[in-house]
Amino acid sequence: xxxxxxxxxxxxxxxxxxxxxxxxxxxFPVVVAVLFGTMFGGGAKGTAALPVMAIDRDNTQASRAFxxxxxxxxxxxxxxxxxxxxxxxxxxxxEVVALLVLRPGLEKSLAGKxxxxxxxxxxxxxxxxAELGMLRGLVAEAAIDNIVLPQPLELMxxxxxxxxxxxxxxxxxxxxxxxxxxxxxxxxxxxxxxxVWGLIGSxxxxxxxxxxxxxxGTFLRLRAAPLTRAEILxxxxxxxxxxxxxxxxxxxxxxxxxxxxRPGNPGTLAAAFATSSVGFVGLMMxxxxxxxxxxxxxxxxxxxxxxxxxxxxAMMPYFLMPEWMxxxxxxxxxxxxxMALEGTLWRGLSWRELTQPCLYxxxxxxxxxxxxxxxxxxxxx
Amino acid sequence: xxxxxxxxxxxxxxxxxDNIAFDVNAGESFGLLGPNGAxxxxxxxxxxxxxxxxxxxxxxxGGNDPTRKAVRRNIGIAxxxxxLYEDLSAEQNALFFGRLYGLSGAKLDQHVSWALDFVGLNExxxxxxxxFSGGMARRLNLACALVHNPPVLLLDxxxxxxxxxxxxxxxxxxxxxxxxxxxxxxxxxxLSEAESLCDRVAILDEGRILALDPVDDLVASYGGPQQxxxxxxxxxxxxxxxxxxxxxxxxxxxxxxxEDPLPYLARMRxxxxxxxxxxxxxxxxxxxxxTLTGRRPRD
Numbered sequence: 001x002x003x004x005x006x007x008x009x010x011x012x013x014x015x016x017x018x019x020x021x022x023x024x025x026x027x028f029p030v031v032v033a034v035l036f037g038t039m040f041g042g043g044a045k046g047t048a049a050l051p052v053m054a055i056d057r058d059n060t061q062a063s064r065a066f067x068x069x070x071x072x073x074x075x076x077x078x079x080x081x082x083x084x085x086x087x088x089x090x091x092x093x094x095e096v097v098a099l100l101v102l103r104p105g106l107e108k109s110l111a112g113k114x115x116x117x118x119x120x121x122x123x124x125x126x127x128x129x130a131e132l133g134m135l136r137g138l139v140a141e142a143a144i145d146n147i148v149l150p151q152p153l154e155l156m157x158x159x160x161x162x163x164x165x166x167x168x169x170x171x172x173x174x175x176x177x178x179x180x181x182x183x184x185x186x187x188x189x190x191x192x193x194x195x196v197w198g199l200i201g202s203x204x205x206x207x208x209x210x211x212x213x214x215x216x217g218t219f220l221r222l223r224a225a226p227l228t229r230a231e232i233l234x235x236x237x238x239x240x241x242x243x244x245x246x247x248x249x250x251x252x253x254x255x256x257x258x259x260x261x262r263p264g265n266p267g268t269l270a271a272a273f274a275t276s277s278v279g280f281v282g283l284m285m286x287x288x289x290x291x292x293x294x295x296x297x298x299x300x301x302x303x304x305x306x307x308x309x310x311x312x313x314a315m316m317p318y319f320l321m322p323e324w325m326x327x328x329x330x331x332x333x334x335x336x337x338x339m340a341l342e343g344t345l346w347r348g349l350s351w352r353e354l355t356q357p358c359l360y361x362x363x364x365x366x367x368x369x370x371x372x373x374x375x376x377x378x379x380x381x
Numbered sequence: 382x383x384x385x386x387x388x389x390x391x392x393x394x395x396x397x398x399d400n401i402a403f404d405v406n407a408g409e410s411f412g413l414l415g416p417n418g419a420x421x422x423x424x425x426x427x428x429x430x431x432x433x434x435x436x437x438x439x440x441x442x443g444g445n446d447p448t449r450k451a452v453r454r455n456i457g458i459a460x461x462x463x464x465l466y467e468d469l470s471a472e473q474n475a476l477f478f479g480r481l482y483g484l485s486g487a488k489l490d491q492h493v494s495w496a497l498d499f500v501g502l503n504e505x506x507x508x509x510x511x512x513f514s515g516g517m518a519r520r521l522n523l524a525c526a527l528v529h530n531p532p533v534l535l536l537d538x539x540x541x542x543x544x545x546x547x548x549x550x551x552x553x554x555x556x557x558x559x560x561x562x563x564x565x566x567x568x569x570x571x572l573s574e575a576e577s578l579c580d581r582v583a584i585l586d587e588g589r590i591l592a593l594d595p596v597d598d599l600v601a602s603y604g605g606p607q608q609x610x611x612x613x614x615x616x617x618x619x620x621x622x623x624x625x626x627x628x629x630x631x632x633x634x635x636x637x638x639x640e641d642p643l644p645y646l647a648r649m650r651x652x653x654x655x656x657x658x659x660x661x662x663x664x665x666x667x668x669x670x671x672t673l674t675g676r677r678p679r680d
Contacts, residue, residue: 006480014469216464216467226451
């Protein structure tokens with residue numbers, strides 16, 4: 001293993017010194033993810049208003065006035081739910097930020113006679129913290145606007161606090177687990193594509209580095225060293241795999257820190273990252289043997305990968321493709337990598353559901369790697 | 382140190398190495414000379430374990446299979462191509478190749494420092510290889526072959542594309558290595574270097590060894606007589622009809638071959654000829670090469 005890590009360390013050092021490679025592996029995927037995420041509506045899905053459902057169980061003049069105030073706010077898109085179950089289902093699907101329940105006793109609470117009980121309840125996905133925080137502020141604002149105060153305090157709002165009148169009714173937040181069958185933000189949709197573009201960039205970079213090693217004679221020198229062929233190729237595979245993982249981790253970090261992504265299970269996420277990288281490492285080995293020179297490998301490699309990207313859903317959303325393209329796309333590793341990445345980033349796939357794409361990617365990686373090694377072996381003899 | 386017997390290698394229908402055999406003693410410098418396509422590089426690659434032979438045996442430093450790791454540890458190869466990472470510094474290249482041969486820690490640092498110092502690159506050790514001249518890259522190529530201190534060195538065209546200054550430095554390096562007991566197998570187009578460096582030389586052509594001997598013996602056997610070039614001052618003196626001198630006359634130039642030219646020169650002088658210059662060209666490997674292969678080494 002020491003030799004493999006030595007070889008991988010050398011390749012990663014060379015990667016860090018190659019600006020063009022750094023662009024394709026790390027910068028271009030970020031550009032794709034952010035650009036497409038923004039084009040498809042970014043974090044607000046094309047609207048500035050927070051979608052909210054409400055149910056009025058107080059059913060008083062005060063509760064209706066409260067809802068009217070909330071509805072008038074340009075920051076809220078309010079829709080009444082027929083039943084609490086409908087609202088919760090919408091929350092689970094990610095269609096609304098929360099279901100607002102106006103509990104019986106709201107009117108009394110707004111008049112300062114409600115005791116300590118909360119008169120408002122937000123049933124929401126707790127992971128949508130930013131939107132939930134904003135919504136709590138808007139709800140509190142609407143409540144304040146509808147507080148019934150005795151004269152003269154109504155005319156002198158500044159005296160409210162001094163008089164000890166509660167200015168805001170308590171708001172309970174109840175967690176509703178999201179079903180995550182659609183992305184919360186457009187970035188959750190665009191980042192898996194961006195990540196796959198980074199994998200493609202890694203494949204191109206390392207396939208070319210294989211050719212350069214052959215042409216510069218360094219591959220010959222490696223073969224003359226006391227290393228097995230498996231160690232030499234293992235070193236190349238390890239460096240490509242680590243670069244793929246680093247690119248995926250970078251995009252994940254950016255997505256979480258700046259674009260409101262909230263990935264699910266870390267275990268399935270790690271599995272999706274690892275198997276996607278394995279699949280593309282195998283592809284790299286095979287593509288590096290498609291020609292003898294840099295031009296041949298670069299041309300053939302990009303041609304193959306662009307077709308894979310086109311049919312696999314990295315250029316346009318898979319569901320927008322005609323059926324025949326979707327059928328063809330089933331053979332593309334890009335499709336399976338996007339499935340695995342989306343599955344863990346926002347679909348919330350279980351381990352069982354993730355098995356199929358992960359197995360496909362590992363299988364493809366192993367087969368392509370073996371084929372690439374066989375061609376290399378044949379040429380070297 | 383090296384024993385090769387009945388070595389054969391073909392690529393498809395083309396026979397690259399055809400039943401060659403030679404021995405190289407410990408501390409000896411052995412030259413493989415031949416025109417392009419003669420089989421020099423294939424032989425080097427077979428010795429380094431980069432290729433598996435179709436037949437025959439190779440023993441190096443006590444091991445009988447250079448594809449084995451233990452045998453490879455005893456071999457350092459400087460390939461014909463630079464075989465260096467251009468975006469790494471000289472030191473990083475040497476460290477990397479040293480690690481591949483199992484060196485680490487202080488021992489690795491010590492070996493790298495020695496190798497770079499030996500080839501005169503210690504002042505440029507932090508510079509990227511892409512900034513090096515061809516000569517400097519060749520020297521680093523040698524340093525990387527030496528970094529693990531192997532008893533056997535395979536130098537495949539080590540002077541190709543090198544400026545005169547670097548060539549002299551490299552020649553000095555190789556002489557030093559030879560003087561300190563390294564066994565060197567050296568392939569080259571440059572016959573003058575082979576003459577000065579190699580104890581024995583094998584002339585290869587079309588995969589076969591045509592001759593194998595010390596340089597002097599090869600020259601004596603195949604080099605032919607000395608070539609004498611005389612430039613006369615003034616006209617050619619009149620000669621008797623029966624008096625025969627060797628060679629050809631062209632204006633005031635007299636050109637002849639002889640192992641003992643002095644009697645001829647004396648006879649000409651006695652006829653009143655004045656010599657502007659006399660040049661005696663001793664045959665070398667070039668002549669040997671021409672005699673054996675019918676070609677010049679760069680053909």
